[in-house]
Amino acid sequence: MAWARRILRVNLTKGTCTHEPLNMDWAKRYLGQRGLATKYLTEEIDPKVDPLDPGNKLIMATGPLTGTCASTAGRYSVITKGALTGAIACSNSGGFFGNEMKNAGLDMIIFEGRATSPVYLFIDNDDCQLLDASGYWGTSVWDTEEGIKEAHGDPQIRVASIGVAGEKGVKFACVVNDMHRAAGRSGVGTVMGSKNLKAVAIRGTKGVSVDDMPAFLKAAAAGKAVLADNAVTGQGLPAYGTQVLMNVINETGALPTRNHRDIQFEGASKISAEAMAEPRESDGKPNLVRNAACFGCTIACGRVSTIDRTHYTVVDRPQYQKASGGLEYEAAWALGAATGVDDLDALTFANFICNEQGIDPISFGATVGAAMEMFEDGVITTKEAGGIDVKFGSAKALTDLAELCGRGEGFGAEIGLGSKLLCEKYGKPELSMSVKGQEFPAYDGRGIQGMGLTYATSNRGACHLRSYTVASEILGIPEKTDPLVTDGKAGLVKAFQDATAAVDSAGICVFTTFAWTLEDIAPQIDAACEGDWSVEALLATGERIWNLERQFNLAAGFTGKDDNLPPRLMKDAAKTGPAKGLTSGLDKMLPEYYQLRGWSKDGVPTNETVSRLEL
Amino acid sequence: MKIRVKLYASLAEHLPAGTKGNETDLEVAADATPATVIAQLGLPEKMCHLVLLNGVYVEPSARAATSIRDGDALAMWPPVAGG
Known part of the structure; x- marks a missing residue:
């Protein structure tokens, strides 16, 4: 339960839409959303495929908690080989689209091939159709979303679409849903545009069930109380x-x-x-x-x-x-x-x-x-x-x-x-x-040393959301560490990466982790889903997902040499502030990180690691 | 001696009346510490979550023992986060 146990496969070349059962063996090892869709993608595409080739696939995926009453449980992700990077891409978005998709009874939509002319996918619960989008091609996200709702006479339809940038091959085009929420990074919208897919419009009213309803309601309520009582999530962020x-x-x-x-x-x-x-x-x-x-x-x-x-x-x-x-x-x-x-x-x-x-x-x-x-x-x-x-x-x-x-x-x-x-x-x-x-996003790896390692090792290219050590190094969450030192940062980054991979696969927002630990999250997933979803199981799942993404990138042609930072961060010392005189200490952190990951000195997961994680 | 005090988010309400923006110069005692400045400004202690002296974090346990020098910048925030 919690999973809808159903995916929709859309072959844009043939113009077909086919429901399939979800692979539950994979769901129990990769949870959902980021992890599970990455498993599907890596099983189904050639890692060396050009991101804009019809052979690349694009997956929209919800998590098991998406659409439930757990706080923030409206998330979905877009997973593909990124147009900007050529690496694994997974961009997460909020808004209301993910909930609608789950309520149409879908854990995932897999798009393959390329349409011969612009189309959009319209889903009304079990009814799925590819419709002509030539009237929307060349228009913005905002006009497309309004136009589709008007055309179907239903303002409650939720739409995820690309703008003109995605059509024109801008390398960092997004998929935008609900007017201003975006699966933003790595060019997932560019891949969508290359498939002549303008939009996905969904109306879903089927409901979402969970495995143990009383236990889930209790766990979800406890989670909400933690968020409300926490000064950051209860007061600071909303204000x-x-x-x-x-x-x-x-x-x-x-x-x-x-x-x-x-x-x-x-x-x-x-x-x-x-x-x-x-x-x-x-x-x-x-x-x-x-x-x-x-x-x-x-x-x-x-x-x-x-x-x-x-x-x-x-x-x-x-x-x-x-x-x-x-x-x-x-x-x-x-x-x-x-x-x-x-x-x-x-x-x-x-x-x-x-x-x-x-x-x-x-x-x-x-x-x-x-x-x-x-x-x-x-x-x-x-x-x-x-x-x-x-x-x-x-x-x-x-x-x-x-x-x-x-x-x-x-x-x-x-x-x-x-x-x-x-x-x-x-x-x-x-x-x-x-x-x-x-x-890079908005943190300098000289002033926040852990973020330098975070960027260098992020599987989707420089990103703060793969291991947000800013929480610890600057904000003191869950405990304060010194942003200017490299000691302990390899372990900190790995811990954040693994935990975040699990959170990103559940259907909830990573911002909950300013208040929640996995101790708060595990009971919610465990009550919603079949199987054992203890803290330990979630951490193992997160580590498995991280290594799966890594294996894809290695197969795509990346090596340990790509776990690097621009020379400016390695050679040009910070000019002002507490970090004045510092460069990134990546060379000190990276070997320890590889060791903690169970990777070779070249950054390749060892046979023992692959076996331990059942990859 | 004179220091620069910067109060952000809800703490800005405690800046002297007429302050433009989020910072002001403040005359403090020669033996001032972050703790004495917090008291001088009447800031609710538990709302002073993030305290930076010249950009460097001051642990709550060190606020009464950290010396402030003339011209230093003391910045404070309530519990906040982002990303």
Whole structure:
């Protein structure tokens, strides 16, 4: 139970939709969502396939808790071989789409092949159809979602779609659901676009059952009480959102600024949560309108905001004068500190465009930051940038490029290559702040040493959500560790990676772990699902998933040499703040990490490890 | 001596009236510590979750024993998180 025990296989080449039973042997070893879909993907595709080849597959997957009354249990993930990275990709999203999918009786939808013309998948419980999407092709996520709901006469349909960016092959295109929640990273939307799949629209009313209802209700209620009583999840996140980190990370000297040239941003306070709450001069209203929650969430960290109607980005453009999603911390950092732009309304606008056209604001902002450095160095000229002065700090350049990238046009299409390919194109590969082709998020690996190892070893390329050691190193959750030292970080990163892989496979949000430990999560999964889901079983499952992802990447052609950081982090010492004089100590942490993982000195799981994890 | 005090999120309510933004200069005693500054500003102690002196974390147990020097920056937050 909890699993719907059913998947939908959609062959886009043949135009067929077929229900299949879920492989329960795999479900009991990989749990669901991230883990289980990775198992299906790795069994079904050639690891060396080009991500945009019809031979690549794209899986939308829920977890066993998705759609239940556990807090935050509305999550789904998109799993594929990433267009940005060529590595395993798994991007997790909230909103309401995952719940609707589970209520249509689906653990997973597997898309294979490529449609000959644009289509969208429409699911009404057991009824599944591929429908013509040519009328939506070339339109934004926002227009597509509204159009499909209107066409079917049902505002309660939930839609996940790509924008023009995904159609045009922007390498970091997202899949966006519920207007502004996104499976954001690694170019999962680019893969969707390569399949001529514009959208997935679902209406599901079948309900979700659990194995032991009384035990589950008790465990879920206990979990909610823990979240409500915890000062972070009960008060801090709903009131201030993730954006409260802007000043925290800046103060600790770990806020990557201007393409990681600096690690403190003089404009941080102007783009922070506190700034979002300040009444503006023009109308006396703040940027922040309210907080928001995804399905079943009792934290409600989301932000809904507006742009000053007198701001240059929205004058005479009423469609952008309405309240919409964001800013969240990672987006605000990438669009702001990474580019040196401190105009809050410009950042909000760029973020709206990212949602509207389905592009990952982290990779977009970081790539603009790299372009700005190349512009400053004279490597990219105004002419090459299509008449745009791509200067650090230029809000106009940022917002112009957001619109161009969202449409895959002009110099925006070059930004859409991602920083790795863009910097290689202009002969400056060392200026791409990325690992395995994916741009860093909002923490500097010199100021937070554990995050350097996190980025280097992340299976989907640089990512904070694979092991968020910031929780320990900066915020003291579950216990405080020193961000400036390397000692103990290998074990810390491995522990976070394994636990997070389990959480990501359950159908719940990783933000619960600011309050929950696996001791709070295990009883909920154990009551909902058949089998033993103790803390130990979840940790073993998490470790198994991590190694499965690793094996896929190795088979795809990655090696231990790709567990690396750009030279800037390894050679250029931090200039200011507590980390002044420090570089990343990756070379000290990585050998210990491999050892703890049971991998060879080259980063390959040993036979003993493979056997122990029953891979 | 004078230090820079930075109070964020809900702690900002405790900044002196008329303070613009989240920080202000504060005259403190020569033997000031984070604990004495917290008391001087009337901050609820349990809401001072994250205390950074010049960007470096000060353990709760060390707040009364950590010396502050002229020109230092003391920043504080209630329980917050993000990602």
